[in-house]
Amino acid sequence: MDFSRYICRKNFNKMTQRTEIASLGEFGLIERLSKDIKHYHKSTVKGIGDDAAVVDMGDKFLLISTDMLLEGIHFDLSYTPLKHLGYKAIAVNVSDIAAMNGTPTQITVGIALSNRFSLEAVEEIYMGMRLACEDYKVDLVGGDTTAAISGLILSITVLGTVAKDKIVYRNTAKKGDILCVTGDLGGAYLGLQALTREKQVFVANPEMQPELDGMDYIIERQLKPQARLDIIHELADLGIVPTSMIDISDGLASEIMHICKQSGVGAVLYEDKLPIDQQSYDAAINHFQLSPITCALNGGEDYELLFTISQENYEKIKQHDQISTIGYITDADKKVALVMRNGTTVAVQAQGWKHF
């Protein structure tokens, strides 16, 4: 390393060359940063590129995933109760372990906060975390607490385990496999719309009562998402190992694209098969003038699981009320196609979330 200049005057000014991160996007940035990374341990089975990294522990695989949640970027405390925030921070990390067909075991929590936050506020966050740890049976084993200049930042790392012959990656979908999704889609995004609108009303007139009748489901989807560990256990009971899997954090379209791109396949999905809750459907149409299908395809944060299974397993899941079969895997040259109710076919675009 070059220690010839300790005072980095160039940090005060612009660097010689400047490429905006926004021009690459999050996925482009990750691709760029991970390309020169070398591994030194043969225990490292999988690095960057899936829901969790995979480490060989002898008789099983260890899974590791990490997520940062920043106030003003990932959450707005004017409508997010601190307890819910703590719960959600754990749940979304557990979801990454579920997406590898694993079971979460331990978690570490980094928390940075400005002096705007009192001890009571931090205890609210931890109360939500403890509830989630109880629901998902995960042990909070460590962390870091520090001051921040402004706002609240949570950084969670979750560990999990999975039997070596049961691990499921993103890049192993095969032509002919059936595309499945758990629960229903678009609700979390619509809940966010409801909360954002309500905040605007409140800011304009703090005396107004919130108008959230009939929105309890979509708001719960946004504020307190669940990791679908229940499905992981049920698939195990049914003797099914998915051929590929990912969790839906950025929206169904974006996640299907990940599976297809990484597996070198295409997919066909059917509009009339996409699972949308009645309340989500009504809220989209009546309150927000949004297409329910667009919300299901591109709304993020549902934390449901998207997975593929071999056709031979179809009979085992076709009656499952929490699993919808929404399409099938094709050759790569077919890309990702959506068959509409009227029979026309459109190419699916991944919108996803753009933080940068």
Added chain:
Amino acid sequence: MDFSRYICRKNFNKMTQRTEIASLGEFGLIERLSKDIKHYHKSTVKGIGDDAAVVDMGDKFLLISTDMLLEGIHFDLSYTPLKHLGYKAIAVNVSDIAAMNGTPTQITVGIALSNRFSLEAVEEIYMGMRLACEDYKVDLVGGDTTAAISGLILSITVLGTVAKDKIVYRNTAKKGDILCVTGDLGGAYLGLQALTREKQVFVANPEMQPELDGMDYIIERQLKPQARLDIIHELADLGIVPTSMIDISDGLASEIMHICKQSGVGAVLYEDKLPIDQQSYDAAINHFQLSPITCALNGGEDYELLFTISQENYEKIKQHDQISTIGYITDADKKVALVMRNGTTVAVQAQGWKHF
């Protein structure tokens, strides 16, 4: 959970009760938050309370530690080259694994940054991280990248392993054990003084040349600390398992207090045994009018190792040029006493770092 009020009007206002976190301090906060935590997995051997958490992996222990580094709290980019920042972020985490007598294996990196940072800036940080990963043979296996409203935040989680009969905790020092410390102390703190002073000069007059002659060592100690994995390997070669160990991130005094409090012992240390580099000594006296001993006791960020060994192992390390024996462990009622050069004894106070 109570979903009766989705819009958290109380978040807009003060909460009913308000206890300032500053009134507890970092250690008080951690103690308060960790008291109600339950563990569900018998694989969880040790949670919060040491340099790393410990998980039973069958034939060995897995170690996990996490650290957040925030711009404006932990580093100042006006005098921290981004490459050095990346290097240091990895080194300080590796140091936590070393402090458990372990070897680091994998690391995950969370990075949040505002649009002030270009792709080139992020690549500088990663270049430093890759160098540290090479030096310590640790695999960067995952992470998270996200936008921040302001500043740069790094969140690192490191994994390591250690044989079950070789793990070393903080709380196992015994009366009569010899207190040892690696390398030398106070340099990183004095390097920070030099850089802070130089920044003030620069802000006042950007044309001034930096006056850092004879300060290269202390500046390197601040900007590019090393994790003492070399000592971990040498102790193994010597057949020594320390009876307790901790890394020096908050200052020698603070770390001795941790060992003594958690082990239920006291300690005596000798002023004339504290290892201080000549350049640190001269800089303290000549440039900053500081006591070198105070810098050694209370200056943070040296990332040396403080450990105790049984008396029977003394012969094996007494000639080691990177290990100083600085005192011994006593009964708890003796507290932590410093014997000065003139023969007087003073009680050691842990100053440590106060972020809150």
